[in-house]
Amino acid sequence: MRGLPPVLITAIVLVAGFALCAVQFPNIASTRVVGNLLTDNAFLGIVAIGMTFVIISGGIDLSVGSVIGFTTVFVALAIERWGVPPLVAFVAVLALSAAFGAAMGAVIHVFDLPPFIVTLAGMFLARGASFLLSTESVPITAPIYSTVSDFALRLPGGGRLTAIAIIMLVIVLGGALLLHLTRFGANVYALGGSRSTASLMGVAVGKMTVKIYMLSSLLAGIAGIVFSFYTSAGYSLSAVGVELDTIAAVVIGGTLLTGGQGSVIGTFLGVLIQGLIQTYINFDGTLSSWWTKIATGVLLFAFIALQQGLVALARRPVARSAGAAS
Amino acid sequence: MENSLDPAPPLLEVCGISKSFGAVRALQEVDFTLRAGEIHALLGENGAGKSTLIKVITGVFPRDGGIVRLGGEEVAPRSAKAALQAGIATVYQEVNLLPNLSVAQNLFLDRQPMRFGIVREAEMRRRAKALLAGFGLDIDVAAPLGSYSVAVQHVTAIARAVDLSARVLILDEPTASLDRHEVDILFGIMRQLAGRGIGIVFVSHFLDQVYEISDRITVLRNGRLVGERETASLPRLELIRMMLGRELAETTSERASAGEHKAREVCASFENYGKAGYVAPFNLELRHGEVVGLAGLLGSGRTETARLVFGAERADRGQAKVEGASVRLQTPRDGVRLGFGYCPEERKTDGIVADLTVRENIVLALQAKRGLYLPLSRREQDEIARRYIKMLDIRPADPERPVGLLSGGNQQKVLLARWLATSPRLLVLDEPTRGIDVGAHAEIIRLIRELCDDGLALLVISSELDEIVTYSDRVVVLRDRAHVDELTGEAIDVSNILAAIAADGATVAHEGRA
Incomplete structure (x- = not known):
């Protein structure tokens, strides 16, 4: 159905890439490597699900990297300096980020501003706020952190499915459910098709905009908490530029950057492709890790070219004979 | 029922x-x-x-x-x-x-x-x-x-x-x-x-x-x-x-007696010219010193014909000739190069540049024709602007006034001046009198006749049948995106045009329908 062909292509790229890597480094095809790949990219996967909703609705959210950074600093300070119980700190930071996203959505709708500008402002705001809290890395030593880090499901073949990987998978599933099976999801596609038409057809465009950006920021907050589990620290410079990796993953996953088409599963595959490239470079050992960016760039370009091709094909005009005088 | x-x-x-x-x-x-x-x-x-x-x-x-x-x-x-x-x-x-x-x-x-x-x-x-x-x-x-x-x-x-x-x-x-x-x-x-x-x-x-x-x-x-x-x-x-809104009985106004128009030189001709899904192929001859009117209902293909003739739309069949020689006519640039001018119907959006002055609007097409490397000096610009303001009686006679502040009729004159400054051989006017008050109306019509007498070829679209009858030497009637009839000489009157528009696809007779 909708968005399937691009998703299929993404899946083929992932499988082919994995096969190629496995030929060169047979060890890659192990549950251990796959488990690590999921763990390493857990935060990226979570934030990319939110970005998928935003982009399908015809918008963009540049603030997510900064929200992740802010979250890690806030959580670290709350637990280590202010003595707040970790769970309370989590709830507080999620409420903060959700409110932040809702505010951006409201500004976009009420003042009819381009999401690019509003979320760019949000990006500076959140990053600035995290620097205000602390400019140095704050290590987190709370017991819950070691508990969560130690928790993992054993996979056959020695791999570990960590807690944060599980969180990511649950959110991917939940996101897919929300996007593809609910009225909310249908409205997200409707907004991406045309805001004015969706409004004429009865969709509450304003409420939807607020909810979509709220969801994106909320997921960025969860990604921030996951990131703090991953690094056991809060640092105001963490996740710089992650918004761009996220957008890349979404687009490689077959979501149309202009909105209206895309899928959660595609985004998940897009995240895995980026993780796979990173893993390959780690295995190779001689390549600079910046090759990840170069490979991502090439893939991104290829996918956008492909989408444009598909769109152009769909818009091919139908020739009609001139109406002769009857 | x-x-x-x-x-x-x-x-x-x-x-x-x-x-x-x-x-x-x-x-x-x-x-x-x-x-x-x-x-x-x-x-x-x-x-x-x-x-x-x-x-x-x-x-x-x-x-x-x-x-x-x-x-x-x-x-x-x-x-x-x-x-x-x-x-x-x-x-x-x-x-x-x-x-x-x-x-x-x-x-x-x-x-x-x-x-x-x-x-x-x-x-x-x-x-x-x-x-x-x-x-x-x-x-x-x-x-x-x-x-x-x-x-x-x-x-x-x-x-x-x-x-x-x-x-x-x-x-x-x-x-x-x-x-x-x-x-x-x-x-x-x-x-x-x-x-x-x-x-x-x-x-x-x-x-x-x-x-x-x-x-x-x-x-x-x-x-x-x-x-x-x-x-x-x-x-x-x-x-x-x-x-x-025309009564059939209404008499035609006094027409400039045509008759010798057959003898005039052909300026541009279009043979079997058309575009699929746009206008059915048509034959059209435009002669020096002659006004051809295009009549028909909204959506009958009048503006479409005008755009094809000027090159604003690319024809997919047929042959265009200027002064007897085959020419390439695929873009508005080609049209301008061949000495064609086009005043579109939507004056405000497609024609004038409201924030620029009368002088700047008048020299626009001429400058574009000369190219970027041959700028008109300010003195030449002033000279051209003065000449056309006088010739067309543009009011107020202030070349430095933004065109957006002029009345509709005067805006139309500025548009005319813009093309006249390029000394065209053919001018296409789409609804030149729309949204203009009655006095200016008559003046535009007088101008059209004068330009024609100076040897220009004109193709004019108008919904006002009286008006078309007044200045046209020939009238082409369109229906359903095709040219269905051409009236010349004595046959040009409002009732014949109406009859041709209304004809139910069958044969069209020119005489005595009322």
Whole structure:
């Protein structure tokens, strides 16, 4: 159905890439490597699900990297300096980020501003706020952190499915459910098709905009908490530029950057492709890790070219004979 | 037919609707009634007020005065959505649905069948299929709407509107992008809906279709109601007269005696020139010192012809010749290079640059023709501007005044001056007198005659038949995007033009129709 062909292509790229890597480094095809790949990219996967909703609705959210950074600093300070119980700190930071996203959505709708500008402002705001809290890395030593880090499901073949990987998978599933099976999801596609038409057809465009950006920021907050589990620290410079990796993953996953088409599963595959490239470079050992960016760039370009091709094909005009005088 | 419908009170009753935009009165005291189960055509030329009336009824524009009653109760929707909820649905030529969603989602957006917060996709598709089956459509409702033809999209839009319990269905130019077979399907559906008691307003400029489908016709002109008639008892000629506002008996004004025009040199000729889906191939000769008028109803292919002649649109067949030699004419640049000029109909958007001064507007085309590397000196510019301001009597005679501050007639003169400055051989004028007051009107007509006497070839489009008759040496009549007739010499008068426009596809006689 909708968005399937691009998703299929993404899946083929992932499988082919994995096969190629496995030929060169047979060890890659192990549950251990796959488990690590999921763990390493857990935060990226979570934030990319939110970005998928935003982009399908015809918008963009540049603030997510900064929200992740802010979250890690806030959580670290709350637990280590202010003595707040970790769970309370989590709830507080999620409420903060959700409110932040809702505010951006409201500004976009009420003042009819381009999401690019509003979320760019949000990006500076959140990053600035995290620097205000602390400019140095704050290590987190709370017991819950070691508990969560130690928790993992054993996979056959020695791999570990960590807690944060599980969180990511649950959110991917939940996101897919929300996007593809609910009225909310249908409205997200409707907004991406045309805001004015969706409004004429009865969709509450304003409420939807607020909810979509709220969801994106909320997921960025969860990604921030996951990131703090991953690094056991809060640092105001963490996740710089992650918004761009996220957008890349979404687009490689077959979501149309202009909105209206895309899928959660595609985004998940897009995240895995980026993780796979990173893993390959780690295995190779001689390549600079910046090759990840170069490979991502090439893939991104290829996918956008492909989408444009598909769109152009769909818009091919139908020739009609001139109406002769009857 | 006339009496069987009468006893029922009107389904939709519009009384004394007025609407102004600034100083322009778009609608003045317009009445309109729609009965349950009838198909009612709403007709009028460009600017007659059809769109404004629809938008006022559906609440897109607030109205200045008047009332709208639906089923006897007064309604005042404040948005298209509110009108829809009240039972008035509009389907525009540009289908207002979402091409990226499935057909089923489009039909049920925001009212999908749900269970436990999950859309019941299978149930929704089943209902969508059943709904469309009622319209004779058997398609895969899970496929994106955009993958289907415009006709299917129209039917989907109508199905959605009707399913939202519409009692009044307004179809604005629904057939403009459909082929004959699709039109038949649409008409079948319209008849079926009318049979169910839904009142349908049908806006179209295809008169054949209006006669085929409608029960009654309401004609608007210049924002006023001209009349409401039974279709069956309204001859086509009478209808066109209502739309164009001309009495057949009206005498033609004094014409410059033509006759020797055959002897004139051919400036440009077009053989079997046309573009598929745009204008049917035509033959056209334009001679020096001659005005050719293009007459026809809105949408008959007048502007399209003008754009092909100038090169604003690329022809896909036929041959253009200038002074006897074959030429390449594919872009406006080619047109300018060949010495053609074009004053488009939409003066404000396609013609003048409102913020620039009169002088800058006048030298624009000449500078473009000379190229960037041969700038006109300020002295030359002043000289040119002064010459044309004097020649065309542009007022106020201030070359440094922004054109946006001039009256419509003077803006038109500035446009004329712009092309005259390039010393063209052929000038195409699309509705040169639209929106100009009466005095300026006469002056523009005088200018057209003068330019012609100076040896220029002119191709002029106008909806004002009197006007065309006054200055044209030949009149080409268009209908349904094809050139159907050419009148010359004594044959040029309003009644002959009307007869040619109204001719029902059969032979066209020039003599004595009245």
